[in-house]
Amino acid sequence: MMQSMLTRMGFQVIVAENGSRGIELAQGWDGDIHLAIMDLFLPDIRGDKVCPVVLEKHPAARVIMMSGYALENTDVLQTQVHGFLQKPCNYDELAQAVENALD
DSSP, X not given: OHHHHHHHTTOOOOOOSSHHHHHHHHHHOOSXXXXXXXXXXXXXXXXXXXXXXXXXXXXTOEEXXXXXXXXXXXXXXXXXXXXXXXXXXXXXXXXXXXXXXXX
């Protein structure tokens, strides 16, 4: 659903099924990554562990973290993240978070 919404917004979307695959894709991507959206609680590795690895290769990338859990004071949200989305989110909430992160 998220891929569909982002594509509808005009973005080229690369999807990773878990954190390890996200790291692999980010490290192998030679172009720019402008925005990374990841869940904090991925099946294999937490998003707050994926985030710095992605940013190491793509330091200009903006990151939006998502979670189905309410998060208020997590270190990654304080330092490396440009937005937080509470799941589930709708199209308008996603669009606003993307706009805010990319501004």
